[in-house]
Amino acid sequence: MSQVNDVVIKIATVNGTGSASANGLLMKSIFRMGIPVVGKNYFPSNIQGLPTWYEVRVTGEGHQARADRVDIMVAMNAQTYAKDMAEVAPGGWLIYDSTWPRSRLLSREDINVLGIPLSRLCNEHFSGARARILMKNIAYVGALAALLDIELEVITELLQETFAKKPKLVTSNLEAIRLGYDHAREHFSCPLPMSVKRLDKTRGHVMIDGNTAAGLGCVYAGATVGAWYPITPSTSLMDAYKSFCKQFRMDEEGQRKKFCIVQAEDELAAIGMVLGASWNGARAFTPTSGPGISLMGEFIGFAYYAEVPAVIFDVQRAGPSTGMPTRTQQGDLLSCAYASHGDTRHVLLFPANPEECFHTAIQAFDLADRLQTPVMVLSDLDIGMNDWMCPDFQWDDEYRPDRGKVLTAEQLEGMEKFYRYLDVDGDGIAYRTFPGEHPRGSFFTRGSGHNKYGAYTEDSAEYREVLDRLLIKWETARELVPAPVIEYSKFNKAAVLSVGSCDGAVREALGRLQNRNIGLNYCRVKAFPFPQSVREFIDKHERVYVVEQNRDAQLRSLLILDLEIDPAKLVPVLHYDGMSLNASFVVETLMEKHVKGEAA
Numbered sequence: 001m002s003q004v005n006d007v008v009i010k011i012a013t014v015n016g017t018g019s020a021s022a023n024g025l026l027m028k029s030i031f032r033m034g035i036p037v038v039g040k041n042y043f044p045s046n047i048q049g050l051p052t053w054y055e056v057r058v059t060g061e062g063h064q065a066r067a068d069r070v071d072i073m074v075a076m077n078a079q080t081y082a083k084d085m086a087e088v089a090p091g092g093w094l095i096y097d098s099t100w101p102r103s104r105l106l107s108r109e110d111i112n113v114l115g116i117p118l119s120r121l122c123n124e125h126f127s128g129a130r131a132r133i134l135m136k137n138i139a140y141v142g143a144l145a146a147l148l149d150i151e152l153e154v155i156t157e158l159l160q161e162t163f164a165k166k167p168k169l170v171t172s173n174l175e176a177i178r179l180g181y182d183h184a185r186e187h188f189s190c191p192l193p194m195s196v197k198r199l200d201k202t203r204g205h206v207m208i209d210g211n212t213a214a215g216l217g218c219v220y221a222g223a224t225v226g227a228w229y230p231i232t233p234s235t236s237l238m239d240a241y242k243s244f245c246k247q248f249r250m251d252e253e254g255q256r257k258k259f260c261i262v263q264a265e266d267e268l269a270a271i272g273m274v275l276g277a278s279w280n281g282a283r284a285f286t287p288t289s290g291p292g293i294s295l296m297g298e299f300i301g302f303a304y305y306a307e308v309p310a311v312i313f314d315v316q317r318a319g320p321s322t323g324m325p326t327r328t329q330q331g332d333l334l335s336c337a338y339a340s341h342g343d344t345r346h347v348l349l350f351p352a353n354p355e356e357c358f359h360t361a362i363q364a365f366d367l368a369d370r371l372q373t374p375v376m377v378l379s380d381l382d383i384g385m386n387d388w389m390c391p392d393f394q395w396d397d398e399y400r401p402d403r404g405k406v407l408t409a410e411q412l413e414g415m416e417k418f419y420r421y422l423d424v425d426g427d428g429i430a431y432r433t434f435p436g437e438h439p440r441g442s443f444f445t446r447g448s449g450h451n452k453y454g455a456y457t458e459d460s461a462e463y464r465e466v467l468d469r470l471l472i473k474w475e476t477a478r479e480l481v482p483a484p485v486i487e488y489s490k491f492n493k494a495a496v497l498s499v500g501s502c503d504g505a506v507r508e509a510l511g512r513l514q515n516r517n518i519g520l521n522y523c524r525v526k527a528f529p530f531p532q533s534v535r536e537f538i539d540k541h542e543r544v545y546v547v548e549q550n551r552d553a554q555l556r557s558l559l560i561l562d563l564e565i566d567p568a569k570l571v572p573v574l575h576y577d578g579m580s581l582n583a584s585f586v587v588e589t590l591m592e593k594h595v596k597g598e599a600a
Contacts, residue, residue, distance in 0.1 A: 003194035005035050005060030008067040009144065011074040012084045013137070015044050015052040019076070022137035023054040025158060026144060027387060031207055032154045034199040036062040039207075039387035040580065045232065045325045051080045058196055064353065064388060064504030068584035071194055072147075074140050076118075078102070085111070093192060095143065097136070114188060116143050121179045126172070135176040142180025149191035151198070152181065204392050210383035211287075213354035213393070214313055215240030217361025218285055219248055222401045223311070225284035227262040227273035232325045233381040234287040234315040267292035271299040271310065278309045279445060281434040283365050283401065285311035290319050290332045293339060293376075300374055301340025302447040304470075307421070307430070309368035309404075311361075312376045315384040318578040327578030328381035330500060333554035336376045337528055343467060347375045347477050348528040352503040353383060355390040356526075362399075363482060370404035371477050372432060380549070382501045382580040405431040412438035419443075420454040421466060428473030474529060481527030484534050488521045489514065494594065495521035495537070497570075498547040499555050502581050506547055509586035518594065520545075528558060535563045538570075545590055547573040549581055 009026070013019040020041075027039045038057045044050035057067045069089040075081050075096045088094050090110040096102055098115025122135045145152060155177055163169040184190055215237050218226070228238045242261055249259040260277070264270035270286045277284035288296070293314055303310050316332045318324035336348055347367055351360040360377055368375040405425075412418060412433065420443040421430050430452075433441030443454045451462035452469070489510075498506045503524050510520055523537045523544075538544050538559070548555040553572040559565050573589050575581050 003071075004197050005058055005199065007058045007071045007148065007194045007196070008069055009056045009058070009072045009074065009148075010070045010084075010087065011054045011056075011076065011140070012080050013052055013054075013076045014079075015046065015050050017137070018134045019052070019054065019137045021134075022141050023056070024387075025138070025155065025162075026141045026150075027056050028158055028207065029141075029145070029150050029154045030056070030058055030196055031202055031389065032158065033151060033196060034202050035060060035196055036199075036201050036389055037207075038064055038389060040066050040382070041386055042579070043326050051077050060199060060201070062201065062389070063508045063583070065508055066382075066505070066580045066582045068582045072144070072192075074144070076137075076140065093147075095140065095147075114147075114184075116140070116180065116183055116187075118143075118180065121183065122176065125175060125179060131172070135172065135179075138173050138176035139180035142177035142182075143184040144180075145177065146181045146184035146190045147188065147192050147195075149195040149197070152177070202389065205389050206392055207387050207389055208354045209236070209385055209387055210351065210354040210357040210379050211237035211315065211385060212240040213357040213390070214287075214351075214361045214377070214379065214384075215242075216244050216393075217358040218311075218365075219244045220358075220395065220399075221283060221362040221365040223283040223285055223365060224249070224258065225260045225262075225274065225277035225282045226286065227264050227270040227277075227284070228286050228288065229264050229267045229270050229292065231267070231289050231292055233317055233385045234289050234292075234313060236385065237287040237313055237315065267295040268299060271296040271303075271312070274310050274312075275299060275303050275308050278368075279435070283309075283311075283369075285313065285365075287313040287315065289315050289317050289325075290335065291322070293332060293335055297340045300346070301342060301344055303374045304340065304344045304346065305342075306445050306447050307372040307432070308374075308445070309365075309372055310374040311364045311368050312374060313361075314376055314378050316378060316380040318576075324578050326381070328501070328549070328580050329576060329578060330378070330380055330502075330549040331551075331554070331576070332378060333499075333528075333548075333550070333558060334552075336378060337558055339376075345474055345529070347371065347373060347481060349375065349377045349482065350500045350526055350528075351377065351379055351383065352500055352524065352526075353390060354388045355393065357383065358393050360482075360526075366402040367477070367480060369406075370402055370429070370480065371473060372404065372429060373473070373477075378500065380501050386580075405429055407431050407433050407437070407441060409438040409441075412440045415440060419452065420445075421450065421452045421469075423452070423469050423472070426472075427476045428469050428471070429476060430469075478529040478531055481529065481531065483531055484526055484537070485524040486522070486533065486537055489519045492519050492521050493542045494545065495523060495541045495543075496545045496547060496573075496590070497523045497525065497534075497538070497555075497559075499525050502547050502549060505581040505583045505586050508583035509590065512583060512587050513590065518591075520590070525555070528562065530559065530562050534559070535565070538563070538565055542569070543571055544569060545571045545573050545593060547575075547581075547586060549575050551576045
């Protein structure tokens with residue numbers, strides 16, 4: 001029985017051997033054939049020498065989550081042969097470099113084993129150790145092209161685009177492709193029972209990672225200042241921002257930069273620079289991960305209390321402490337929501353994919369300015385560093401940044417007095433000024449006790465008045481943040497609620513459950529504080545399964561704290577092994593808990 005456009009390929013190599021470009025070529029070639037595809041990179045936290053894996057999920061139905069099986073394993077790392085072979089699904093295929101005999105390790109009777117002498121082929125056709133290693137990776141792409149029926153014309157086109165300025169590299173890469181392709185065609189029955197066939201489902205889409213999308217979003221939002229300290233998995237966000245700024249933030253002559261990027265000595269310094277730039281009227285941001293949030297805590301609290309806008313991107317990774325820096329998790333929800341000491345509450349935004357990273361970045365800057373407070377965008381490593389198929393980004397040329405309540409010189413001239421922390425409109429948001437705008441707009445920016453007039457105070461009533469006003473602003477934020485995604489399949493007593501990158505796996509799982517006649521309604525929250533529509537959704541159901549990627553049910557805790565939900569109604573579904581969520585885990589866990597709930 002043939003299996004078309006539904007295949008999972010996993011490639012096991014060694015970090016630092018140049019396999020990334022070969023794996024990208026494989027994924028992009030399938031994408032160019034109009035077939036939906038998603039790539040997941042599982043890499044170690046060192047630079048070179050440890051095992052790394054890349055997974056390509058070919059999914060004609062367009063699923064976005066990690067697969068729950070491996071159909072074809074390309075085992076290029078002798079150290080992980082046993083583990084890699086064990087992952088192959090029964091009836092699947094294992095491809096290995098047969099230049100050296102490995103038969104002792106390949107002893108499963110329920111899979112198919114294909115030996116291709118990749119090293120020997122490349123040693124005979126290329127000179128230089130580095131070139132041979134790199135071309136061996138390209139050769140296995142050629143072999144897969146034959147085995148899966150990937151169009152060689154598409155691979156050729158991609159190589160010509162990639163190495164347009166280096167034609168010699170096009171020639172050598174095509175030679176390596178032909179080595180693998182011709183050997184597979186000569187020695188094996190091609191294509192395999194599982195293959196790819198051209199579709200038209202990728203038109204109007206792009207392959208992009210979340211960090212690149214967020215970096216582009218910062219440019220479109222009007223951000224001109226970025227400060228950061230490098231940390232996995234967020235560093236590439238600033239790299240992308242810098243690259244886009246060199247395209248779009250230069251003067252007409254291309255000589256003068258109209259942006260400022262500072263690599264600080266640590267995360268605390270980075271957020272300090274962001275607050276200084278924001279206080280002066282620039283749109284500024286910093287990308288980081290969980291450990292950086294910990295270090296930024298004091299300044300985040302200062303920004304909350306002094307009411308200085310800032311945008312922080314937390315690309316979450318597995319913790320605690322150093323944890324597993326190259327694995328994904330959603331473990332920073334609570335630490336970000338209440339970052340710093342004392343009574344603080346911070347606006348959080350939760351993109352689910354790179355497309356939302358782009359748009360959420362823009363929303364974050366507008367919200368930070370309108371609310372005069374730090375706004376954090378909580379992505380994660382899966383979104384930030386992996387390749388996702390997304391619709392082409394749409395942009396409204398009429399967009400103008402919403403700077404919120406900023407008084408102009410003309411407005412200040414007509415005022416008798418300006419008080420920085422006075423709530424004039426009853427929404428908890430005071431008016432602010434930019435430095436140098438008008439003498440009448442001057443004020444002290446205080447992280448210490450201050451009253452509504454901006455004066456220092458240790459008076460209990462005055463201090464409490466300011467804190468209570470910040471609660472009013474919190475309720476205003478509830479009305480301004482993005483609404484949740486809510487979908488009703490029919491009247492159901494139970495529902496699923498999730499956040500961020502859980503979305504793809506949850507949607508796939510709900511489809512599988514529907515095929516079993518188990519209907520569940522769905523809500524994906526996009527922001528904290530939670531809009532009232534989230535509470536209304538929960539109130540309509542007897543049980544709500546809260547799916548998230550951490551051990552301690554942090555999203556569930558936030559729902560209980562912010563909306564005063566009955567804890568008994570919220571059933572945790574927790575995934576926290578560092579790998580991205582897949583649909584099988586969701587289905588199995590929901591089935592188990594749902595049966596128990598029905599029995600109760």
